[in-house]
Amino acid sequence: MKKLILCCAVALVCASCSPFGHEEMDWYVSNGTEQVLKFEYPYCSTNDDMVEYVVKTLSAKEVVFIGESWSKGNNGISFSHYFEKCADLYGDDVYWRISSNDGTVLKTWKYADRGGNQEIRFFDKTAWKVTGDSEWAGVWSSWTFEILPEDIQTN
DSSP states (O other), X not given: OHHHHHHHHHHHHHHHSOTTSEEEEEEEEEEOSSSOEEEEEEOOOTTOOOOOEEEEEEOTTOEEEEEEEEEETTOOOOTTHHHHHHHHHHOTTOEEEEEEXXXXXXXXXXXXXXXXXXXXXXXOGGGEEEXXXXXXXXXXXXXXXXXXXXXXXXX
16 A cells, blocks of 8 residues: 555656756747847846847748746746846846847837836737747747737837
């Protein structure tokens, strides 16, 4: 009977843990417009504390990798983990920016502006497409934000 209980306990522990010992979320941005854009974003890996902004050029309909979030063990990570890590490294003024190919700034999303009176689509979980495992399933998921023409319209 003790062996049965021990086997059941071991099976329960193994079933509840990620087989890889960590959970990972990969972050992408796609260009859903017909023009070439530049996307500036903070390098925010949960792996290290490097601080620098990266600029990638996105052709129309192109998708680029912008970061990852992961946790060792089964502590769990949430949608906001990537943004919180960036704010920890860069401060609340951390930003993500879209510019035209000639360098004209079209849109800037600041972490400090989230949760205010006006909803910021970039920080809205429902604006991101998720593939892979669900957010809390462990192992891996991929989150993609599509830049839409209305995101870059100037007033």
